[in-house]
Amino acid sequence: MAYVIADGCIDCKDATCVSCCPVDCIYEGVRTFYIHPEECINCGICVSVCPPEAIFEDVELPGPLKRFIAINREFFGPEVTGLGSPGGASSMGASKVDHPAVATAPRNIGGKPAPCMPSS
Ligand code: SF4
Numbered sequence: 435m436a437y438v439i440a441d442g443c444i445d446c447k448d449a450t451c452v453s454c455c456p457v458d459c460i461y462e463g464v465r466t467f468y469i470h471p472e473e474c475i476n477c478g479i480c481v482s483v484c485p486p487e488a489i490f491e492d493v494e495l496p497g498p499l500k501r502f503i504a505i506n507r508e509f510f511g512p513e514v515t516g517l518g519s520p521g522g523a524s525s526m527g528a529s530k531v532d533h534p535a536v537a538t539a540p541r542n543i544g545g546k547p548a549p550c551m552p553s554s
């Protein structure tokens with residue numbers, strides 16, 4: 435069980451969640467952030483601070499967004515970044531790649547405008 439960042443973060447990335455996470459397990463990609471599924475301690479703090487409500491507990495993801503469980507997990511695997519489990523995001527910097535599903539996503543793929551996304 436872990437928390438998952440879904441499509442509302444894409445092209446939003448205001449990073450409020452990053453500074454709130456007590457275990458530094460929210461990693462930066464190019465267009466979105468990713469929660470490390472093994473490093474997350476399931477505290478739920480990040481959910482309440484995310485402007486576009488992009489963070490869900492994995493068991494509460496709406497059906498169309500369940501694929502983000504795999505997207506968050508695969509970001510750390512050999513098929514995307516090969517980061518594994520670094521034990522902390524702050525020393526890693528931003529990744530130069532996204533999961534392919536995020537890299538190729540149209541803006542605002544969930545159809546819900548993100549409050550921190552430019553309107554243009
Ligand atoms: S607070 Fe929400 S929109 Fe901002 S970086 Fe975190 S998950 Fe993305």
Ligand code: SF4
Nearest residue numbers: 455474475477478480
């Ligand atoms: S649920 Fe807690 S530990 Fe997991 S990403 Fe959010 S703030 Fe970090």
